[in-house]
Amino acid sequence: MSELEPAYPWIAFSMGILITMLVSVVRIDTKRPAQIFALLTLVVTLFLSMSVNVETPQSLFNGVFEISALTTTALSLLCGLGIFFIIGTSRYLTKEEIHLSDYYHLLLILILGASVLICSKDLLVTFIALEVMSLPAYTLAGFRRNDSRSNEAAIKYFILGGVVGAVFLLGASFIFGATGTTHLSEIYTWSQKAQGDLTLFYMGHILILISFLFKVAAVPFHFWKPDVYEGSPTSVTGIMATVMSTASFVVLARILHIADFKSPELAPYFETLKQLIRVAAVLSLIIGSAIVITQTNLKRMLAYSSISHTGYVLLGLLGSMNQPDLIYSVWIYLFGYSLMTCGLFVLVSQSEPKLDAGVELIDLTGLMKKQPFNVVMWSLFLFSMAGMPFTIGFFTKYFVFISSVNTGEVFYVVIAALCAVVSAYAYLRPIALMVMRDADPSAAEWKGSVASHSVVAVSAAIVFALGVMPNALIHLLKGIPLQH
Amino acid sequence: MTEVMVEPWMLLVVAMIVFAIGLLGVILRKNLLVMLMCVELMLNAVNLSFVAFSRMHQTLQGDITVLFVMTVAAAESAVGLGLIIAMFRTLKTVDSDQIQMLRD
Numbered sequence: 001m002s003e004l005e006p007a008y009p010w011i012a013f014s015m016g017i018l019i020t021m022l023v024s025v026v027r028i029d030t031k032r033p034a035q036i037f038a039l040l041t042l043v044v045t046l047f048l049s050m051s052v053n054v055e056t057p058q059s060l061f062n063g064v065f066e067i068s069a070l071t072t073t074a075l076s077l078l079c080g081l082g083i084f085f086i087i088g089t090s091r092y093l094t095k096e097e098i099h100l101s102d103y104y105h106l107l108l109i110l111i112l113g114a115s116v117l118i119c120s121k122d123l124l125v126t127f128i129a130l131e132v133m134s135l136p137a138y139t140l141a142g143f144r145r146n147d148s149r150s151n152e153a154a155i156k157y158f159i160l161g162g163v164v165g166a167v168f169l170l171g172a173s174f175i176f177g178a179t180g181t182t183h184l185s186e187i188y189t190w191s192q193k194a195q196g197d198l199t200l201f202y203m204g205h206i207l208i209l210i211s212f213l214f215k216v217a218a219v220p221f222h223f224w225k226p227d228v229y230e231g232s233p234t235s236v237t238g239i240m241a242t243v244m245s246t247a248s249f250v251v252l253a254r255i256l257h258i259a260d261f262k263s264p265e266l267a268p269y270f271e272t273l274k275q276l277i278r279v280a281a282v283l284s285l286i287i288g289s290a291i292v293i294t295q296t297n298l299k300r301m302l303a304y305s306s307i308s309h310t311g312y313v314l315l316g317l318l319g320s321m322n323q324p325d326l327i328y329s330v331w332i333y334l335f336g337y338s339l340m341t342c343g344l345f346v347l348v349s350q351s352e353p354k355l356d357a358g359v360e361l362i363d364l365t366g367l368m369k370k371q372p373f374n375v376v377m378w379s380l381f382l383f384s385m386a387g388m389p390f391t392i393g394f395f396t397k398y399f400v401f402i403s404s405v406n407t408g409e410v411f412y413v414v415i416a417a418l419c420a421v422v423s424a425y426a427y428l429r430p431i432a433l434m435v436m437r438d439a440d441p442s443a444a445e446w447k448g449s450v451a452s453h454s455v456v457a458v459s460a461a462i463v464f465a466l467g468v469m470p471n472a473l474i475h476l477l478k479g480i481p482l483q484h
Numbered sequence: 485m486t487e488v489m490v491e492p493w494m495l496l497v498v499a500m501i502v503f504a505i506g507l508l509g510v511i512l513r514k515n516l517l518v519m520l521m522c523v524e525l526m527l528n529a530v531n532l533s534f535v536a537f538s539r540m541h542q543t544l545q546g547d548i549t550v551l552f553v554m555t556v557a558a559a560e561s562a563v564g565l566g567l568i569i570a571m572f573r574t575l576k577t578v579d580s581d582q583i584q585m586l587r588d
Binding site (some may be wrong): 124127128131135138139142145146147148149151152153154155156158159162163165167169170173174176177180181182226227230231315 | 489503504507510516519520523526527529530532534536537538540541543545546549550552553556559560563564566567568570571573574575583584585
């Protein structure tokens with residue numbers, strides 16, 4: 001047995017990317033080979049990651065790479081989402097005349113970056129994985145080359161992402177200066193006996209925190225998200241909203257638990273840190289839910305909705321800062337949110353707007369007469385977003401609220417519940433348009449392939465099944481700690 | 485002639501100044517190419533600060549980090565230039581003030 005055995009899923013993934021690249025070089029004019037090899041890579045990785053034995057967490061490559069229940073479960077989730085998106089948006093990509101072989105291997109590199117980001121236990125590896133995830137994302141955002149809005153989204157995303165990468169590195173260099181290491185577990189050991197002036201460490205930590213709050217688009221670092229979401233191709237927006245934000249949130253959780261904050265030296269700073277997270281969470285909730293009801297563009301609406309969902313996850317992280325074992329509420333949130341967002345974006349990608357404008361809410365009018373099945377799917381996902389019972393969205397919110405109440409953050413739960421009520425209006429409005437209004441003359445056509453309908457149906461089934469019987473999922477995710 | 489020792493803190497001061505120049509450049513300049521250069525400047529400032537801290541701690545870890553950061557920075561500028569060219573083809577401009585199709 002090789003000591004690399006736990007890393008097989010990641011190694012197989014990288015090999016698969018190389019093969020996909022090779023295939024797309026040889027047969028550049030057709031999409032099939034690249035698509036099939038991309039799918040094959042993800043399926044193989046999915047099976048390998050589910051078969052890794054993770055009863056005892058292991059670290060590889062001098063301890064910079066962690067393989068544990070958390071990282072393999074997250075890798076399975078990312079691969080599953082990748083498979084859903086590749087199958088579900090195949091028709092959309094053909095329709096948009098996107099260069100397919102490049103698209104698929106960039107997509108795979110993005111997912112690989114995200115999966116390494118989750119495992120990384122070293123600030124340098126985190127930076128590299130972050131860039132491996134982000135660089136393909138900038139390119140994919142600009143993939144509708146002839147559409148100036150897509151170009152604008154890519155440029156904005158690139159410049160801001162570059163600045164954020166530099167801010168992260170500056171923070172990492174400060175932490176390196178304070179501790180003499182970039183290794184997370186060594187930083188933790190250092191913090192247990194840290195003495196004297198720790199300003200450099202605090203500055204570094206805050207900078208790193210800011211860079212990841214930016215990546216997950218917490219207010220006040222959210223301004224890039226609506227523009228990037230609107231301009232990017234819908235399939236790419238879906239990947240950003242699921243794969244990239246899941247990976248960023250896991251890293252954010254690691255960063256918030258980077259040091260032993262129970263030691264008396266660090267305790268005052270820890271209180272400040274919690275205050276910062278509270279402020280970011282409340283602002284994200286309020287601004288996200290307030291603006292989401294004013295939007296008429298569907299992708300912008302989903303962008304603001306994801307900003308408000310960031311607020312809920314931050315509340316979950318706040319609970320885990322008070323009591324580390326409550327981190328499972330964050331895992332449940334990320335899992336449920338990724339699933340329903342995936343379904344929604346595949347649905348959005350089925351639209352065929354008449355004008356060159358994006359997908360507007362008005363395009364949904366009269367869908368009931370055209371596609372009654374899809375109206376049921378839309379309603380299920382939107383109900384789940386709003387947190388209605390019998391969908392996974394209810395339990396994601398429920399556990400975050402429970403963990404906040406248990407740690408004495410009742411005031412913030414009240415605010416979050418009010419915001420949920422306000423944003424429910426935004427989620428119910430599209431349903432009302434679909435069911436009660438006749439088709440507007442300018443409304444788009446909606447056409448999905450069999451593949452994309454089945455992806456939607458499968459994710460809807462999971463969203464509903466987990467909303468009725470969440471025990472299996474909760475049992476699975478409850479046992480996943482954040483390792484040190 | 486007296487010999488002047490370069491202390492790590494001096495390097496740090498330079499690094500912070502360069503970083504600030506880069507950050508201000510991204511915020512204030514309108515030309516996308518200049519903004520790209522400013523991002524690279526920020527990354528290089530961070531490299532300097534890694535070297536300074538590495539010297540302070542008498543380890544090589546910081547110096548090795550610099551090599552990786554340089555590689556990533558090269559990849560980043562390649563992607564950035566590609567995106568700017570793609571945008572120039574559709575919009576015929578590299579002025580960040582003139583790209584504002586995406587608004588609330």
